[in-house]
Amino acid sequence: MKNILLLLSVFFLNQFSGQQKISVWKKGEMPNSKGLKLNIIEEKEGRITQIPEAELFTFLPAKEERKPMAIIVIPGGGYRHLTYDLGGYSYAKWLNTLGISAFVLNYRLPTSPDLMQKEIGPLQDIQAAIKLIRKNAAQYGISPDKIGVLGTSAGGHLAAMVSNISTDYTELKGDWEAISTVPNFAILVSPVIDLGEFAHKGSRDNLLGENASAQMISEYSMQNKVTAKTPPTILFHAQNDNAVPVINSILYYEAMIKNKVKGALFVFPKGEHSIGIFNKTELTDNWKKVCADWLGNMGN
Incomplete structure (x- = not known):
């Protein structure tokens, strides 16, 4: 009886919160696949290393509090795993407190044995997710031209990729082709940007392979892809980040300045590679207020 009551409670909680799981690809439409039947592998709670x-x-706020803006949260994990809870759900719940709808994306990792071209697998998934949310914006009570991305660590690299690579890799046809894959704005938290001198080696090796050419490294270093068409972007990083050096965000922001892209960069003295919803210092924790104010100025 207790188990039945628990299941009913979860069911009604999901019904009233609006939380649901959505497949990004319809059956038979997922590109770049060998057709392998994979299982979900979770190495430990909150970290997935493989998804099919x-x-x-x-994560939807109450309709009475819901603003037109929505954000796709892209978890990090060095392109090896997905920190979907700490780097996904926690951000989504915070965004809900601002009245912003959130969608956490668990994307195919480039380490998946099913991918034929590993480096574009994650990009295809975030591009398709943006199209899907834009197409169904009315259903969620949001605006199709106020869809942003929030990426942390390697998820920040993926957020930068989808912000700067306008080529549509989804292979979706029909009315899908007219829907843009580029977000309206981006939030990058401790992002991997450079895959060369200042790279997070694990992210680079997992995305491009251990013997990536200089050309590939340059192509996937996102500071090299920024143009005047890059959407407004705000970056947060800690100076004492020993995993992803702060120069990653600096290089991206410098490219934004050169190309007159609207945005901002905030570097905190402490925070390491752990800037999130709960932070070790009050100063670093201010990133949330700064971000909320910036989003407000974006017209949410």
Whole structure:
């Protein structure tokens, strides 16, 4: 009886919160696949190392509090695993307190044995997710032209990729082709940007392979892809980040300045590679207020 009551409670909680799981790809439409039947592998709680296909998890504020803006949260994990809880759900729940709808994306990792071209697998998934949310914006009570991305660590690299690579890799046809894959704005938290001198080696090796050419490294170093068409972007980083050096965010922001891209960069003296919803210092914790104010100025 207790188990039945628990299941009913979870069911009604999901019904009223609006949270649901959505497959990004319809059956037979997922590109770049060998057709392998993979299982979800979770190495430990909160960290997935393999998924068969991309999934979105919705976090919707109450309709009375819901603003037109929505954000796709892209978890990090060095392109080896997905920190979907700490680097996904926690950000989504915080965004809900601002009245912003959030969608957490669990994307195919480039280490997946099912991918034929590993480096574009994650990009295909975030591009398709943006199209899917834009197409169904009315259903969620949001605006299709106020869809942003929030990426942390390697998820920040993926957020920068989808912000700067306008080529549509989804292979979706029909009315899908007219829907843009580029977000309207981006939030990058401790992002991997450079895959060369200042790279997070694990992210680079997992995305491009251990013997990536200089050309590939340059192509996937996102400071080299910024143009005047890059959407407004705000970056947060800690000076004492020993995993992803702060120069990553600095290089991206310098490219933004050169190309007159609207945005901002905030570097905190402490925070390491752990800037998130709960932070070790009050100063670093201010990133949330700064971010909320910036989003407010974006017209949410």
